[in-house]
Amino acid sequence: MKTSIVKFFYFLDNSSFYTDFKAFTKNILENSKYKYKKYFDFFMIFLVISTIGILIYEVNHPHLALFDNYEYAAIIIFIIEWLGRLWVYNDTRKIVIQDYEESLFLASNYNLKNSIKKAFNEKLKFIFSPMSIIDLLAILPAYRPLRVLRIFLLFRLFKILRYTNSLKEFLHIFKERKFELYTLVILSTVVIFFGSTIMFIYEGPVGQNPNVNNFFDAVYWSLITISTVGYGDIVPITPEGKFVTLILVINGFLVIAFSTSILTTALAERMEHIKQNRIESEVEKLKEFIIICGYRTISKSLIEELIKIKKKILIVDENPEKIALAKEQNYLAVCGDCTDMDFLEKIGVGKTAVTIICLFENDAINLSAVLGARTLDANIKIVTLVNNIEVESKLKLAGANFLINPNQISAMVASEYIGQPVAFDALYGILLNEDISAEVDEIEIVEGMQIIGFDINQIDFDDYNIVLIGVIDTKQNHKFIFNPTNIKYTIKQNDILIVIGYKSSIKELKTNFFNNKFLKVQDEK
Amino acid sequence: MKNRVIVYGYTSLGSKIAITLKDKDYEVLVVDFDEDNLLKAKKDEFKTYNYTLLNDDELISLGIENKIDSIFCVSKSDKNNLFVTLSVRNLNRNLKIISVSKTKAESKKLLVAGATKVLNPNDLGALKIYRNLTKPLMTKVLDDILFTKSDLNISQIYINKNSIFNQKFLKNIKVHKQFNILLLGIMDKELGDKFIFKTKGINHKIDEGDILVIVGKNNDLQRFRQYVEGTVNGTI
Numbered sequence: 001m002k003t004s005i006v007k008f009f010y011f012l013d014n015s016s017f018y019t020d021f022k023a024f025t026k027n028i029l030e031n032s033k034y035k036y037k038k039y040f041d042f043f044m045i046f047l048v049i050s051t052i053g054i055l056i057y058e059v060n061h062p063h064l065a066l067f068d069n070y071e072y073a074a075i076i077i078f079i080i081e082w083l084g085r086l087w088v089y090n091d092t093r094k095i096v097i098q099d100y101e102e103s104l105f106l107a108s109n110y111n112l113k114n115s116i117k118k119a120f121n122e123k124l125k126f127i128f129s130p131m132s133i134i135d136l137l138a139i140l141p142a143y144r145p146l147r148v149l150r151i152f153l154l155f156r157l158f159k160i161l162r163y164t165n166s167l168k169e170f171l172h173i174f175k176e177r178k179f180e181l182y183t184l185v186i187l188s189t190v191v192i193f194f195g196s197t198i199m200f201i202y203e204g205p206v207g208q209n210p211n212v213n214n215f216f217d218a219v220y221w222s223l224i225t226i227s228t229v230g231y232g233d234i235v236p237i238t239p240e241g242k243f244v245t246l247i248l249v250i251n252g253f254l255v256i257a258f259s260t261s262i263l264t265t266a267l268a269e270r271m272e273h274i275k276q277n278r279i280e281s282e283v284e285k286l287k288e289f290i291i292i293c294g295y296r297t298i299s300k301s302l303i304e305e306l307i308k309i310k311k312k313i314l315i316v317d318e319n320p321e322k323i324a325l326a327k328e329q330n331y332l333a334v335c336g337d338c339t340d341m342d343f344l345e346k347i348g349v350g351k352t353a354v355t356i357i358c359l360f361e362n363d364a365i366n367l368s369a370v371l372g373a374r375t376l377d378a379n380i381k382i383v384t385l386v387n388n389i390e391v392e393s394k395l396k397l398a399g400a401n402f403l404i405n406p407n408q409i410s411a412m413v414a415s416e417y418i419g420q421p422v423a424f425d426a427l428y429g430i431l432l433n434e435d436i437s438a439e440v441d442e443i444e445i446v447e448g449m450q451i452i453g454f455d456i457n458q459i460d461f462d463d464y465n466i467v468l469i470g471v472i473d474t475k476q477n478h479k480f481i482f483n484p485t486n487i488k489y490t491i492k493q494n495d496i497l498i499v500i501g502y503k504s505s506i507k508e509l510k511t512n513f514f515n516n517k518f519l520k521v522q523d524e525k
Numbered sequence: 526m527k528n529r530v531i532v533y534g535y536t537s538l539g540s541k542i543a544i545t546l547k548d549k550d551y552e553v554l555v556v557d558f559d560e561d562n563l564l565k566a567k568k569d570e571f572k573t574y575n576y577t578l579l580n581d582d583e584l585i586s587l588g589i590e591n592k593i594d595s596i597f598c599v600s601k602s603d604k605n606n607l608f609v610t611l612s613v614r615n616l617n618r619n620l621k622i623i624s625v626s627k628t629k630a631e632s633k634k635l636l637v638a639g640a641t642k643v644l645n646p647n648d649l650g651a652l653k654i655y656r657n658l659t660k661p662l663m664t665k666v667l668d669d670i671l672f673t674k675s676d677l678n679i680s681q682i683y684i685n686k687n688s689i690f691n692q693k694f695l696k697n698i699k700v701h702k703q704f705n706i707l708l709l710g711i712m713d714k715e716l717g718d719k720f721i722f723k724t725k726g727i728n729h730k731i732d733e734g735d736i737l738v739i740v741g742k743n744n745d746l747q748r749f750r751q752y753v754e755g756t757v758n759g760t761i
Binding site: 297309355381411417425478 | 528544666669712
C-alpha cells in the first residue's frame, strides 16, 4: 500500500502533463505577470459583480429560477477556483518524494504518515490565510438553510481584491504602516473609551439624558463625535458632558489629520513602487528594444533619430529629475543604477533587450555598465561612449561592440572639412540627413531576387539616376569592392549594394530586382 | 606653401583637431588662455600663443588678414568662441571658421556671427551610433572613404577655363569610367552654393567655377585630375 502510494507520487512527478497543468494553474491563479491571467481575472470579477447584482435585484423583485442556476454555476466556479488554489499552494508529491529519498539515504524506515501530515499542515496554513477565508465566506451563502448568511455575499467584493493588483498594493500600505496605524488605533480607542465613560457616568443615569440609556449609546456618541461626523441624535446636556465633547472634537481633528497624513505619505511612497513595477512589466512585454543608459544631450539627439525609424527604446538614468524630463517627452524611462547587474537584468538585459547604449560622461560608469551587460548576455550589442581615449582598450576588453568618441569624430569631421569642403558637404550632408534630395542607402540582395547570378554590369544604374559606390561581399568577410562595374562581378545572395540616390528611385530598383526589369534593354540594339 | 590654421583652445576636442591636422601636414598654431592647456600643447610640440583673442590686435599679429587659411574656435568658453568668430569674420571675409556648440540655439548664433561650419559633437556622436545600429556595413565603408587613410578617397575638382569639361554637359561625361572613378555630383555657382547630386537627373552645362566631386582610389584620382587638366583645389 505504502509503496504504491509513493510510486504514484513518483508517477505524478514524472508526468509532464501533470506538472505542466499544475504550472499552468498556478500561473493563471497566482502569477500576475502571466499573459492570460488578466482574462481569467476579468471573468472572475464579472462573475462576482453579476452575482451581487442579482442579490440586489432580488431584494424587491420576484424570484427567478434562472438566477438560482446562475448562482449555482458561479458557486461551482468559485469552489473549483478555491480548490485550485489549495492544490497549487504546495506540492505534496515533492514532500513525499523528498522524505522518501531521505529515508532511503539514511536507511531508516519510511513513514508515509509524517510526510502526508507535513503536506496537510501546509495546506491548512493556506485554508486559514485571510484570502482563503474570504473565498470561503463568499461561497458559504449558497448553502440554502443558511440563507441568513446572505450578507456574506458582500465578501465576494473582497474577492475582487484578488484579481486586481492595484488594490493589493493599497492593502500593502496598511501592512507597511502597521506601527503608525496601531498607535493611531490605540490613541483613538483610549480617547473614545474615556469620552464614553465620562459621558455615561454624567448623563447615563435615568432621567439625565433620554438618549443615553446604556454604555453602547455613549460609545456610539463618542465615535460619531470624534470622527467629526456628528449626527446630532445624541447631544450632551450636562456641563461635564459638554466639556468632554470639546475634548473629543479637538481630538477628532488630530485623529483625522494623523490618519490622513499616514495614508497619504504611504500612498505616495507606494506610488513610486507601483510605477516602477508598471514599467518593469511594460518592459517585459517589449520585444527587441534598445536600452539607452544616461539621458543627456547626446541621448536626446540619438533618441529622436531612433524614434523616426520606430525603434522601441527604454531610457535609464540614475537621476530622477532626468527621468522626469524623459517622461515629459513620453519616452519609456526608468530610474536606476546601470552599474547594478540586478537592475540591468530586471530591465531586460539578457532577455528581450537587443542593444544597450551607454552614454554616460563618466567612463568608469560606462565600463561598469558594459561589463555588466556583457556578463548577462553574450549576444547583446553594446555601444558605448568613450570620453577618454585611454579607456578605449578597456571598454573593448569589457565587451563593447562599438565605441564612439564624439571629440574624435568632431576632430576628424573638422579637419576633413577644411581640406575639401564641397566634397565633404556632399557625402556628410547626406549622412547627417541634412540633404533630403539624395541619400546613401544599402540594398541587400535577398532570396527571391531575380538579380542573383547576373553580372552587375547588366544593371543600368544611370537609368535609375543611382550611383553605385560598391558592393559588400558578405561571403568574403564583408569585403568592400569599390565600383565593381569595371570588373565582372556576379551578384550573389546576401551581397549588399551601397548606392546613392533618391529614396523613390532606390525603392524602384529594389522592386525591379524581384522581376526581370532590371536588365539593360539589349534587344533594341 | 603649407596651409596655416589656428586652433583656438587646446581642449580635448581642440587637441584632437590639432593632432589630426598636423598629421595631414597643416601648419597648426595653438592659441589658448589657459596655462595648463598651453603646457599640454607645448608638450605635443605645437607653436603656442597665450592670447584670449578678444581684441583685434592679437588676431592681426597672428596674420588673420592674409596668412591664415582657417580657424577652429573650440575653446572651453562659448562666449569667447562666439566673440572670436565675430571678430575674425569682421577682419577677413574669406577665412574658413569652424566652431563647436553643444546646443542648437548656440549654433544658430555662431552661424549668424559668421562661422562657416558649426559642429555639434553630441549630434555627430548620436548620428554615428544611429548609423551603426541601422546600417553598420555601409557606415564603415563611408567612414573609410571619408576619414581613414585608406586607398579610397573622396575629392573635389575645380573646373577652370582650360578644363576639358568646360562647356560640356554633365550627363555626357562618361570618361571617368575609364579611370575607375565615380562622379557624385557638382556644385554649381549658377545654381547657388549647394551641392547637387548627379542622381537628381539634371543635365547641366558645366562651366568655369564649378566643382566636381569624385570618389576613387588615390592613383586613379591623381590620373583623372591630370587628365581634366584643371588646377587642383585642396588636397587629398
